[in-house]
Every structure is written in structure tokens, then in C-alpha cells.
Amino acid sequence: MTLLRTQLGNTLRGHRLRQRRTLRDVSGAARVSLGYLSEVERGQKEASSELLASICDALEVELADLLAEVSLQLRVAGGGALRPVAPSDGAPAAEAETPAEQPAAAQPVPEPALALVGAPARSALRRGEAVSLAA
Numbered sequence: 001m002t003l004l005r006t007q008l009g010n011t012l013r014g015h016r017l018r019q020r021r022t023l024r025d026v027s028g029a030a031r032v033s034l035g036y037l038s039e040v041e042r043g044q045k046e047a048s049s050e051l052l053a054s055i056c057d058a059l060e061v062e063l064a065d066l067l068a069e070v071s072l073q074l075r076v077a078g079g080g081a082l083r084p085v086a087p088s089d090g091a092p093a094a095e096a097e098t099p100a101e102q103p104a105a106a107q108p109v110p111e112p113a114l115a116l117v118g119a120p121a122r123s124a125l126r127r128g129e130a131v132s133l134a135a
Contacts, residue, residue, distance in 0.1 A: 002077045002078070003043060004070070005040075005044075007043075007070045007073055007074055007077070008052070008066075009040050009041040009042055010041075010073075011066060011069055011070050011073065012040065012041055012055060012059070012066070013041040015059045015061050016041075016059060021059075023038055026055065026058050026059060029057075029058035030054040030057065030058035031054060032051060032054060052066070
């Protein structure tokens with residue numbers, strides 16, 4: 001099982017390396033110590049939402065996009081299988097059918113585990129673009 005903090009760290013490191021930026025550069029821009037950022041990237045520290053937002057700002061990556069990317073990677077790493085949940089009344093959970101046993105129309109479509117709705121994109125606001133939220 002992949003831990004959330006490990007996948008978050010791997011994804012943040014990937015963005016930083018694709019931008020060819022150093023830990024020192026990103027830690028300065030995010031106003032976090034170099035050592036702490038290194039621990040977050042290695043999955044050794046659990047980053048707060050404020051810290052993640054600051055690192056994302058430094059990397060010019062939307063927090064919602066980072067979380068969606070991590071969610072997808074966790075789903076793929078976990079095999080994408082949906083696990084049965086035991087009923088809250090204490091009764092044993094029924095055995096779930098495997099995807100091959102389910103009719104094609106009944107197979108669940110994977111959805112992102114995390115979703116942020118209604119927040120205008122910070123990058124669009126930084127570029128001065130108009131952001132509208134339609135109902």
C-alpha cells in the first residue's frame with residue numbers, strides 16, 4: 001500500500017525536477033526550510049495543507065491539480081479495484097464480484113478520490129484572465 005505522504009512527495013519532486021529547479025530554490029520560494037522540503041519529498045514528513053499550498057505556489061502548480069494527480073496515481077498503484085465496505089450495522093460484508101463477473105454496464109467508473117469545486121484557478125488570476133463560475 002502506498003502512503004499518501006509518499007505519493008505527494010514523489011509527485012512534488014517530479015514537478016520540481018521537470019522544472020530543473022533545486023531544493024534550495026523551491027524551499028526559498030515556498031518559505032520552508034530546505035531540510036523540511038526534502039523530508040516532504042521523501043515522504044518522511046506529513047505536509048499540512050498550508051505547506052502544500054505554499055510549495056504548489058512556488059512550483060506554479062495548482063493544489064487541486066496536484067491532489068488530482070496524486071489521487072490518480074494512488075488509484076493506479078492500488079490496482080483501481082474498489083473494495084467492499086462492511087455495513088455500519090455490524091453485519092458482515094457480502095463478497096464483491098470481481099470486475100470480470102460484473103456485466104459491462106454495471107462496472108463502476110473510477111472517479112477522482114479528491115475534488116475541489118468552485119475555486120478559481122490561481123494561475124489564471126495571476127495571468128489576469130477572467131475566471132467565471134457557471135452553475
